[in-house]
Amino acid sequence: MTEQAADRSPEIGGRALKRAMAKAQGRAKRRAVLLVAPLLLFILITFVAPIGQMLFRSVHNDGFSANMPALAAWFAENPEGTMPDEAAYAALATDLKMARENKTAGTVGTRINYEIGGTRSLFTSGARKAEDLKPPFARSVPEMDEDWADPQLWQVMRTASSAYTASFYLAALDLTRDADGHIVGVEEGRAVYVGLFFKTLWMSGLITVLCLILGYPVAHLLATLPLAKSNLLMILVLLPFWTSLLVRTTSWMVLLQEQGVINNTLVATGVLQDDNRLAMIYNQTGTIIAMVHILLPFMILPLYSVMRPIKPHYVRAARSLGATSWTAFRRVYLPQTVPGIGAGALLVFILAVGYYITPALVGGASGQLISNLIAYHMQDSLNWSMAAALAAILLAAVLVLYWLYDRLVGIDNLKLG
Amino acid sequence: MAVPIYASPLERVWYYVYRVLCALIFLFLIAPILIIIPLSFNAEPYFTFTSKMLALDPTGYSGRWYDMLLTFGMQDPDAPRGWAWWADVWENARWVGVAKNSVIVGVFSTLLATVLGTVAALGLSRPEMPFRRVIMAVLISPMIVPIIITATGLFFFYSAIRIGDWGIPYLGLVLAHATLGIPFVIITVTATLVGFDHSLTRAAASLGASPRRVFFKVVMPLIMPGMISGALFAFVTSFDEVVVVLFIAGPDEQTIPRQMWNGIRESISPAILAVATILVVVSILLLATVELLRRRSERLRGVSAG
Known part of the structure; x- marks a missing residue:
């Protein structure tokens, strides 16, 4: 009996133990999830949902479809390529009349105006005159304004008759639909977005490289000095990091202005003629200088945290084996700092791609980035769907970079100060 | 890092060139921030050093731009400066008003983000x-997500849910700024939790402490430095944020950066430099606090003091 119990107990105990372990682990897991849940919920509501709504808006615009029901129904019945017939023009006339009553002609016109410039007034004046239209509408509507017969207009109205559209993404990629519904590039002079995307990438790349060139020696110096000294010098890196972005941008405006400190000093010392002052601000140069200054700490800090633990013995060993100091640096030291270079460069690039404030204040016309165009569509042209589509493309680019950063560096290794 | 004795002459030259280069880069980092401090005391409405300032003539300097920060927006700036004058400043001065907004939004969003x-x-x-x-x-x-994208999303979201009609002042801004500050809190607090000795909490629990007591008496004092520096980061983020304010703030919710933005875009005057100087002083104080906390935390956790 006792022997039997002794025989069986480890198995029973083992099973019970397993169950108890699983239970305890389940409890620990639940507790961890419960701790994270409130914040996750908060971020989902205040951050993920708004961005989701923005993405929705980039493919959804019912400015036309909701206010022109009869025409939308005609488009739904007749396949693409059908010439507008009497029924189509009659639907158009009905809808224009209704738009006049509901005061929505402006909204409708604005939606079409996004794709063909100058058509907003076509709709508002059309709605005003819709009262007097007599059948046959296929004749009276084009008589009111011959633009109504434009096949391009009908193509755009067909696209807009559905609330869901990819046309804002097409526009964001400098593409458009021709009268037959084929996707084609826009005319030479109107293509702005793709060029600006590339310019944003190019300038961010340049800023990243400049930050690396300036940050590497400083990080190396900080990493090799004794701690007491390097902590003191570190303040020079951390103070800019903690100083308001607007303050730093303002000080660059003060320094770089035509009547600013740098130009005045150069003129006073005779390097420059008074009528020959350097234009360093309100252009691309101004954006690059100010952004390099603002993002430099984001390069120095990751580099420093990788360089600090590197022991000097390896370089010394290389020297003692006959390497010149350049070879020792290139073959021994530099490879060990690659993780820091990757982390810093990716971080600076990610931050630079979405920069808005500094280009807006010191960029002038030539130093604008894609973010500034998003803000322009949000605040001035009020083409919100376009802004959303541009923002979605920028977001996709940033998320790819972020994913890359997580894979290569790990978010856990993101350090502040 | 002295020059090793086996260094060649070229390496010796490089050693000094390298030091000079580093000094220049440090100058690039710090000079733009420091230069606005003397310029904010300029007696003339210029953004450059006047000859009087360079000659250290006291008449070249003045506190008029700081005075303007107080008087701008006041009902009666020329009244004798007594109790009523200061009350007027507190009530009506534009910069004082936006500073109050900044502090309110900053404090509440920081509390939310930190907790x-x-x-x-x-x-x-x-x-x-x-x-x-x-x-x-x-x-x-x-x-990581560009601020302009966040602001655009929030603009659509807040107008869809009509957050302005809920009757809670600053609600939209506080929620948005808390969202922006949260990553900093997470990063700094998880950093202090790395190497956290869990046997301490078990010891407290085995001695009969309730989970709440364990948290407040054992865990919190140890992660306090991380919490405070995270909170400071969150506060600075809110205090310095302009794009979200630009997109979603109501007319009564303007903050210091928003007012600076106006000032910079419209007519930049040295009063902006006076504000900038005050902000630089604030950031020096914040930096000093964070550094002290970091050292204290390292000492507590037994990492060699930096």
């Missing part, structure tokens, strides 16, 4: 946490 962020960091640092990596990535993303 939610600390609790979540405690959960995230447990080994049992499922989907840790993905959740961490989502929680850090407000720091």
